[in-house]
Amino acid sequence: MSQTLRVATFNVSMEASNYVMQGKQVNGEKLFLNLATGMHPQIKNIAAIIQQVRPDIILLNEFDYTFSDDLGVKAFIKNYLNVAQHGAKLIDYPYFYVAPVNTGVDSGLDLDKDGIASGKGGDAFGFGFYPGQYGMVVLSRYPIDKNNSRTFQNFLWADMPNNLLAGIKDEQGVSWYSDEAQSVLRLSSKSHWDVPIEVDGKILHILASHPTPPVFDGPENRNGKRNHDEIRFWRDYISGEQQAAYIYDDAGKTGGLAGQHFALLGDLNASEVEGDGINSGIGSLLAHKLVNADFVPTSQGGLMQSPENPHAASHTADWRMRADYVLPSCNLSILDGGVFWPTPDDPQFYLVKNRKASSDHRMVWLDIVLETRN
Structure with missing residues (x-):
């Protein structure tokens, strides 16, 4: 037997600075206050997009993580997704996964070299003004095996062989990060998660x-090199065996995958043909023998935004780049896919007309086939 799954990723821009006036102090509670009402127009539109596409499994990027009892996620599901938005059918996700991230977590050091160890912004382990900003959540219609989920929030960048950390230097050729900073700096700007989901056995x-x-850096390219190595982590992880032997998770378990079915999701902030990143990072992942990257999701909305750009149809962000990915393993076939980006003459264009409508990113989805035991 086989099961068709719609798997998606969506950077929803649901971090607190979107919901308060500029200059006001923000924290994760500001997001929760809007989730509790069920009335915020931007969040209603985000829910409407999810209800229109109706993925079975979806990763939400930039969803603040602050509440250890998962109140924020539960409020979003109950007050927005479980309520029909703009004529769409309500949708439910009985299972979800959230965990802490590195954004806004104080490093105690002056990582951005502005002369002040401020404990937030550029001096956090991942850029953010409070712990949990720009967090993540996985929503699923199928059970999540939380006991066997793995997080890599605390994995040290220096522990990646042949990393780019040591080569980050200022204009005088001096290492950007002190020895102390290199000994504590974490690889993940948010986190890396391996979340097993059980689908019919x-x-x-x-x-x-x-x-x-x-x-958002300088000639030292510290963010570009970190982006490269954050993506390279997955290349090593899915390779398994010796290539993944250096990897350890937050529980101390070592190694990577070993031939399992996977879907790699997220706003990777990288393109092999556009943008400011080191394109060998995303390029080597897309070319990996264990990744099925043959199907490139597209949209007419992206194409119409930049008709002169040969890559426009595959763009996933309104700043004109393919940044968001659903990459299944090569042992999964792809039936269909797309980017939710209505054209300006489409009645649903209001959902994506600008960032305040929903997000500066678009949802990306694939329909994949998983062989099951039934």
């Missing part, structure tokens, strides 16, 4: 992440 590993944008 078969396990699908959801590999979730949100690497740092390869910009």
